[in-house]
Amino acid sequence: MNQAFQLYRLQQVDSQLDQAHARLREIDSILKNDVAIREAEEEVKKTTQDLDGAKKELRKAEENTKNQRQKIKNTDDQLYGGKVRNPKELQDLQKESEALGRYLGVLEERQLEAMMVVEDLTQTFENAEKKLQEVRAHQIEQHAALLGERRQITQQAKQWLAERQAVSSPISETNIAHYDHLRKRRAGIAVAKVTEKSCSACGTELSTAHFQMALVSKDLHHCESCGRILYAG
Ligand SMILES: [Zn+2]
Incomplete structure (x- = not known):
């Protein structure tokens, strides 16, 4: 399993957790109101x-x-x-x-x-x-x-x-730190899935070469526009 996929899975779980925490905050505020x-x-x-x-x-x-x-x-x-x-x-x-x-x-x-x-x-x-x-x-x-x-x-x-x-657990410490850093700077989304050759977070289209690289390479690739880690899947 490559790191981009593992980071993407992590992102999915974190997004769900973010959503859950947001709803919990909302519920608490309604309960207090x-x-x-x-x-x-x-x-x-x-x-x-x-x-x-x-x-x-x-x-x-x-x-x-x-x-x-x-x-x-x-x-x-x-x-x-x-x-x-x-x-x-x-x-x-x-x-x-x-x-x-x-x-x-x-x-x-x-x-x-x-x-x-x-x-x-x-x-x-x-x-x-x-x-x-x-x-x-x-x-x-x-x-x-x-x-x-x-x-x-x-x-x-x-x-x-x-x-x-x-x-x-299988993700390297360096990549986790990198992921955390991006999440803080990019509204909670550090990893973007590539759909129809485009970054699903910002919509920017990838060049064919870049897309191929993201697809096959074991190294992390980033969206040239928003800087997020790309998961070409
Ligand atoms: Zn992007």
């Missing part, structure tokens, strides 16, 4: 505050109408109690009672509006809570799937590491 949950929680918190505020307003409005009714009752008690007999005083009480009654209408209207606001915000709050539960349920499901995938990839990566050991 809880933006959706935090946003949903924030929404529940905000709608709770809004609803509490609206309920407070409603209680105030209810208190106001209750007080107003009491004022009307007090005035009417005086008006019809029989103690006040002076016609001018009675007339004033009558007017006061009417004015209080008119303002009661305004206060009742405000109470009704406050009630509607509470109803609306109760709905908004319930929707926010439901959404939070959905987001949580989705995350539990998603995390379970990702953890499963994570286990599987880790398991697979162990096998590839064992394979890497086997594949790299």
Whole structure:
């Protein structure tokens, strides 16, 4: 087996390992990311505050109408109690009672509006809570799937590491060092297969002489354009 082929096998295993590690990093980042949950929680918190505020307003409005009714009752008690007999005083009480009654209408209207606001915000709050539960349920499901995938990839990566050991053992130390050096400089790909007389990594076409050399020679040959080791296979 020539060194180019062995290096090519090593490259294949390393590419798979690179892919596995990239996916593991991606999975870890998704597992750590809880933006959706935090946003949903924030929404529940905000709608709770809004609803509490609206309920407070409603209680105030209810208190106001209750007080107003009491004022009307007090005035009417005086008006019809029989103690006040002076016609001018009675007339004033009558007017006061009417004015209080008119303002009661305004206060009742405000109470009704406050009630509607509470109803609306109760709905908004319930929707926010439901959404939070959905987001949580989705995350539990998603995390379970990702953890499963994570286990599987880790398991697979162990096998590839064992394979890497086997594949790299017959390669000379010099070539391994050369390979590592190229991998660092060429985005993880140190060995390129030659397909249709071209470097599969950069697409550059090989001269016929160069291709023949790469095909038969035991020495390593490099792509003249990207510098990668060529495996003509
Ligand atoms: Zn190339």
